[in-house]
Amino acid sequence: MAFYKGQETYSVDSKGRLNIPAKMRRALSPEALNTFVLTRGSDRCVAAYPLDEWRRYELEYAKLNQYDEQSRFFLRTVLAWSEEVELDGQQRIMVPKKYLDFAGIDGKVMIVGMIDHIELWQPEEFEIYLSKSEASYEQVASQVMQRPNGQ
Amino acid sequence: MAFYKGQETYSVDSKGRLNIPAKMRRALSPEALNTFVLTRGSDRCVAAYPLDEWRRYELEYAKLNQYDEQSRFFLRTVLAWSEEVELDGQQRIMVPKKYLDFAGIDGKVMIVGMIDHIELWQPEEFEIYLSKSEASYEQVASQVMQRPNGQ
DNA sequence: AAAATTGTGGGTAAAAGTGGGGACTGTGAA
DNA sequence: TTCACAGTCCCCACTTTTACCCACAATTTT
Numbered sequence: 001m002a003f004y005k006g007q008e009t010y011s012v013d014s015k016g017r018l019n020i021p022a023k024m025r026r027a028l029s030p031e032a033l034n035t036f037v038l039t040r041g042s043d044r045c046v047a048a049y050p051l052d053e054w055r056r057y058e059l060e061y062a063k064l065n066q067y068d069e070q071s072r073f074f075l076r077t078v079l080a081w082s083e084e085v086e087l088d089g090q091q092r093i094m095v096p097k098k099y100l101d102f103a104g105i106d107g108k109v110m111i112v113g114m115i116d117h118i119e120l121w122q123p124e125e126f127e128i129y130l131s132k133s134e135a136s137y138e139q140v141a142s143q144v145m146q147r148p149n150g151q
Numbered sequence: 152m153a154f155y156k157g158q159e160t161y162s163v164d165s166k167g168r169l170n171i172p173a174k175m176r177r178a179l180s181p182e183a184l185n186t187f188v189l190t191r192g193s194d195r196c197v198a199a200y201p202l203d204e205w206r207r208y209e210l211e212y213a214k215l216n217q218y219d220e221q222s223r224f225f226l227r228t229v230l231a232w233s234e235e236v237e238l239d240g241q242q243r244i245m246v247p248k249k250y251l252d253f254a255g256i257d258g259k260v261m262i263v264g265m266i267d268h269i270e271l272w273q274p275e276e277f278e279i280y281l282s283k284s285e286a287s288y289e290q291v292a293s294q295v296m297q298r299p300n301g302q
Numbered sequence: 303a304a305a306a307t308t309g310t311g312g313g314t315a316a317a318a319g320t321g322g323g324g325a326c327t328g329t330g331a332a
Numbered sequence: 333t334t335c336a337c338a339g340t341c342c343c344c345a346c347t348t349t350t351a352c353c354c355a356c357a358a359t360t361t362t
Contacts, residue, residue, distance in 0.1 A: 010309080010310095011309085011310075013310070013311065013312090014311085015312090015349095015350085017311095019309055019310075021308095021309095022307075022308060022309090037156075058154050058266075061154075061266060062154065062267070064295065066193070067193065070286075070291050070294060070295055071295050072193055073284055073291055074288070075265060075266065076263060076265065076270075076280070077281060077288050077291075079155075079156040079157070079263065079264055079265060080157070080263055080277075080281065082156040082157060082264075083156065083157045083174070084156075084157075084174065088351070088352075089351090089352065090308090090310085091308085091309090092309090092310090094350075094351090162319085162320070164320070164321060165321085165322095166321090166322090166339090167339095168321095170319055170320075172318090172319095173317080173318060173319090173350095239341075240341090240342070241318090241320085242318085242319090243319090243320095245340075245341090
C-alpha cells in the first residue's frame with residue numbers, strides 16, 4: 001500500500017472545491033471508489049480518509065453495543081463529523097463549509113499526507129503547529145520512535 | 152454496505168413532513184422499500200430504521216423471554232413506539248406529532264447518521280448532548296475502542 | 303517542441319430542499 | 333344521515349445547492 005506523505009499548498013474556490021494533489025491521488029486504491037470520508041482531525045484540521053480505509057474503522061464501530069451509553073456517545077461524536085465526498089471530473093472534492101470553518105480554512109489550504117489519510121490545515125495554523133512545540137523535533141522523535149524499522 | 156453518518160440541519164414543515172438528506176437516502180437499500188420505522192431512540196431523540204434493518208432487530212426481540220418482567224417492559228415500550236412511515240413523492244417522511252413532542256422538535260431538526268439508523272434531534276439538545284459529557288471524547292474513545300482496527 | 307497532465311475558474315442544467323393547494327378519507331357531533 | 337373538521341395523500345411550484353461540462357494557463361512528460 002502507498003502511504004500519504006508530503007505537503008502542498010492548494011486553494012479552495014468559491015464553491016468549496018478542493019483539488020487533491022496528483023501525487024496523493026495516485027495513492028488512492030480503486031477500492032476507494034474515488035471517495036474520501038471527511039472528518040474532524042486531531043488538532044485543528046480536517047482529516048480525509050480514503051473510503052476503503054474508513055470502512056475498516058466503520059466495521060469496528062458497527063460492532064459496538066448501542067445500548068451502552070458510552071458507546072452511543074462515542075459513535076455520535078465520531079459520526080456526526082463524518083461525511084463522504086466524491087472526486088468530480090477534475091479530481092476535486094467539495095468540502096462542506098462547516099469543515100472549512102472548523103479548521104479556519106479560507107481560500108488557501110495546506111494539504112498534508114499522514115500515512116493512511118490526508119489532512120487539511122489552514123496554512124499559517126500548520127506553520128504555528130510545527131513551530132510551537134517546546135521540545136525539539138529530535139527530542140520528540142527519540143521518544144516516539146524507540147526502535148525504528150522494527151529492529 | 153453503506154452506513155449512516157453525518158449530521159444535517161433540516162426542517163419539519165407545518166404538516167410534520169421531513170425531508171431525508173440525499174446522502175442518507177443513498178444508503179437506503181432497495182429492500183427497505185422506501186420505508187423507515189420510527190421509534191423512540193435511546194436518549195431524547197427519535198430513531199428511524201430502514202425497514203430491512205428493523206426486521207433484523209425484530210428477530211432479536213422475538214428471542215426475548217416474555218416471561219421475564221424486564222423483557223416484557225422493554226418490548227412493550229419499544230413496540231408501542233414503533234411505526235412505519237414511507238417516503239412520499241418528494242422523498243419526505245411524515246413524522247407523527249407524538250415523536251416530535253418526545254424529542255422536543257419544532258421546526259428545525261438535526262438529522263444524525265448512526266451506523267444502521269438515523270436519529271432526529273432537537274438541534275440545541277444535540278449540541279448540549281455532545282458537549283456535556285463529563286468524560287472527554289478521547290477518554291471515552293480509548294475505553295470504548297480498546298483495540299482500534301482490530302490490531 | 304509537442305503532447306499530456308495538472309491546477310483553477312466559471313456557466314448551466316439537474317437535483318435537492320422547502321412550501322402550499324386541493325381532493326379524499328374517516329371520525330365525531332348535530 | 334349529514335355536516336364540519338382534522339389528518340393524509342398527491343400534485344405542483346419555487347429557491348438554493350450540487351453536479352457536470354467546458355475552458356485555459358501552467359507545469360510536467362514524452
